[in-house]
Amino acid sequence: MKTISSIAIALVFASSCLAVSAPAAAGESPLPSRGAEAAGAITKVTGVAISPLLGAGVLGAWEYFHASGDQKEKLPWYARPAFWVPALLVVGCLAAKDLAGTAFPAGWKKPIDVVETMENKLSGLIAAGALVPIVASVWHSASAASGAAAPHAGIPGLAMVSPAFIDFSPVLNLLTIPFAVAAFVLVWLVSHVITVLILVSPFGVVDGALKAMRTAVLSLLTMIHFINPWVGAALSFAIIIVAYFIAGWSFRMMVFGSVFCWDFVTLRRLRFKPTANANWMFTARRIEKTPIRTYGKLIRGENGRLDFEYRPWLFLKQQTVTLPPGAYAVGRGFFYPEIMLAEGEKETTMLLLPPRYKGHESDLAHAYNTTDIRDVGLLRGFKAVWNWMKCLCGFGIKPVGEPVSA
Numbered sequence: 001m002k003t004i005s006s007i008a009i010a011l012v013f014a015s016s017c018l019a020v021s022a023p024a025a026a027g028e029s030p031l032p033s034r035g036a037e038a039a040g041a042i043t044k045v046t047g048v049a050i051s052p053l054l055g056a057g058v059l060g061a062w063e064y065f066h067a068s069g070d071q072k073e074k075l076p077w078y079a080r081p082a083f084w085v086p087a088l089l090v091v092g093c094l095a096a097k098d099l100a101g102t103a104f105p106a107g108w109k110k111p112i113d114v115v116e117t118m119e120n121k122l123s124g125l126i127a128a129g130a131l132v133p134i135v136a137s138v139w140h141s142a143s144a145a146s147g148a149a150a151p152h153a154g155i156p157g158l159a160m161v162s163p164a165f166i167d168f169s170p171v172l173n174l175l176t177i178p179f180a181v182a183a184f185v186l187v188w189l190v191s192h193v194i195t196v197l198i199l200v201s202p203f204g205v206v207d208g209a210l211k212a213m214r215t216a217v218l219s220l221l222t223m224i225h226f227i228n229p230w231v232g233a234a235l236s237f238a239i240i241i242v243a244y245f246i247a248g249w250s251f252r253m254m255v256f257g258s259v260f261c262w263d264f265v266t267l268r269r270l271r272f273k274p275t276a277n278a279n280w281m282f283t284a285r286r287i288e289k290t291p292i293r294t295y296g297k298l299i300r301g302e303n304g305r306l307d308f309e310y311r312p313w314l315f316l317k318q319q320t321v322t323l324p325p326g327a328y329a330v331g332r333g334f335f336y337p338e339i340m341l342a343e344g345e346k347e348t349t350m351l352l353l354p355p356r357y358k359g360h361e362s363d364l365a366h367a368y369n370t371t372d373i374r375d376v377g378l379l380r381g382f383k384a385v386w387n388w389m390k391c392l393c394g395f396g397i398k399p400v401g402e403p404v405s406a
Helices: 002-019 028-052 052-065 081-104 107-134 142-146 169-200 204-227 227-247 245-268 360-369 382-393
Strands: 279-283 296-299 306-310 320-322 329-332 338-343 346-352 374-375
Touching: 028 052, 028 204, 028 227, 028 279, 052 081, 052 204, 081 107, 107 169, 107 245, 142 296, 169 204, 169 227, 169 245, 169 346, 204 227, 227 245, 245 279, 245 296, 329 360, 360 374, 374 382
Parallel strands: 329 374
Antiparallel strands: 279 296, 279 346, 296 306, 306 320, 329 338, 338 346
């Protein structure tokens, strides 16, 4: 992944060099305007990635109200009222849900949280495929922009021969659009983590705080962009770089949220039964070389050893890590069960199971040869809330075992 990103950065640098040599129409100085447009495009892509529906709706409304009457008919799809009006209405309804969330039990708003998670995935997919390429196409033909014919246009073949009048715009867009889409995906993955945490959190106060944090970052980015587009672009690049370094964790959290969302929507636990072995679950902490929130199967061997099998990024070569020896217990949670390493009163959460396993704790205990089933998290009492939140986010959780070099 780092190699691909390095190539992308090199391509962007090459496109900037080509931009310097791109021809300008007579009496026009396109470089400053193109540079400002490129800086604005970086900020727009980052802002939309932070909150796709809100970002696309605000961007569309802004372009609509700043376009003249004859230009409104030529605006892209996201700047049409048929899109941004319903988009902002949906965002407003979701915001009202978060504001009123503290007054309702978690079960009342959980279906809306599921809808919001699905909306975030769908709007992110649409934005990555249909909006980002439009925003990132900042390179335009100078002759087309000025409406003037290129020199020697009346002489067949002469313009093609002269390199001074070659239009590099399509090539530049071909270089910048993939980079913009990649940057969008990186930032969106991090932003989507907030949606996942809202989905699995039973506390309306936590949901509101997470949503406010995301909105504050988007507002700060927008405000800085209007003050100075170049500073806004620099902040956007900083966000993209941070998103790059935590992309693995963000991807695993996205998978975590997708599995939980699917189980909630389909009520899968009502028609599901755990297997006698090899059940799907997530790591609750780093176990040797296996990172936290990895999705895989827990296998019980003939000698009672517990092996966790998984594929990095879901498709790479299968890896296996052995859980530490000891007495294991099944934790009965409010939304989902877990597998714990129990040493007397000390409990170490090792694995988290999807919601489909709720109500099947006895079958899980039988599958992994244990009779120890305990209440955990909210079922035990609100004193465990802080530990539960740390386990959910994956921060401050001590790893198990020493990392193994690849």
